Amino acid sequence: MAVPTSPDTTAAPTSAAEPGVGSDLSPAFELKASSFTLPVIRLLALDMDAVEAQLAPKVEQAPGFFRNTPVVIELSALPREDGSVAFPQLVGMLRGLGMIPVGVRGGTARQNEAARAMELAILGDSTRVARQAPPEPAPARRDAEASSAAAETHAPAAGAGSSGSLLVDRPVRSGQRLYAAGGDLTVVGPVSSGAELMADGNIHVYGPLRGRVIAGLQGNLGARIFCRDLQAELVSVAGHYRVSENIPADLKGRSVQVFLDHQVLRIEPIG
Numbered sequence: 001m002a003v004p005t006s007p008d009t010t011a012a013p014t015s016a017a018e019p020g021v022g023s024d025l026s027p028a029f030e031l032k033a034s035s036f037t038l039p040v041i042r043l044l045a046l047d048m049d050a051v052e053a054q055l056a057p058k059v060e061q062a063p064g065f066f067r068n069t070p071v072v073i074e075l076s077a078l079p080r081e082d083g084s085v086a087f088p089q090l091v092g093m094l095r096g097l098g099m100i101p102v103g104v105r106g107g108t109a110r111q112n113e114a115a116r117a118m119e120l121a122i123l124g125d126s127t128r129v130a131r132q133a134p135p136e137p138a139p140a141r142r143d144a145e146a147s148s149a150a151a152e153t154h155a156p157a158a159g160a161g162s163s164g165s166l167l168v169d170r171p172v173r174s175g176q177r178l179y180a181a182g183g184d185l186t187v188v189g190p191v192s193s194g195a196e197l198m199a200d201g202n203i204h205v206y207g208p209l210r211g212r213v214i215a216g217l218q219g220n221l222g223a224r225i226f227c228r229d230l231q232a233e234l235v236s237v238a239g240h241y242r243v244s245e246n247i248p249a250d251l252k253g254r255s256v257q258v259f260l261d262h263q264v265l266r267i268e269p270i271g
Contacts, residue, residue, distance in 0.1 A: 042074035048089045059097045062243045065234055067098045072123060076106030085111055087118045193233065225258035240265040
């Protein structure tokens, strides 16, 4: 869900062989810089039992959203003094819930030292990450803030403007993840189950929409999702989401728009 870095830049191919040995062999690997977006779990308390008690129900709501998802642990909201984090319990709990903790950020020197002992990466405060997760649910509603999602991959696009918008003119298959950084994402074709669409702006899908769809990834409350045939596993705008089980049956298979109205995620038919 590594955290965003610079755009893909491929280094010169590097062979695993030692210099001067087997120089006629084809390169065995390449070193690359790449961009990824990870969910963030922002700790607000040191009581790991309380964290687990509140996190587990969210995972049960949308298990596919969290399963095998790398996550970053945000420590900046914890007390600066006597803020010892029970990392063994925390890491074990996250793994038990199906997530893969990969690093921490915002911690003190003492917290970072404890994190290193658990083989967690120490990420700089300037590193851009996805919106924090897991969030608190809206009172008396099933809508909740979601961690924003998963590794980003740019699929072949018919066109991309300077704003960062993407136009994809082919089907999006299971396992593909598309991200329009700084703009809108438009897909002219079907989106398969298991695919993931993400955009900082709006998302338009002119075909059956399955998979997971996340608009307003960086917190744009005015972002919307438009589709001709709603069959999505999850829809999310600016961190508020609904899973398929919480989408009314009379809206499935219809042309709809998904948007926020006073912090409540709404799905309404078009036409």
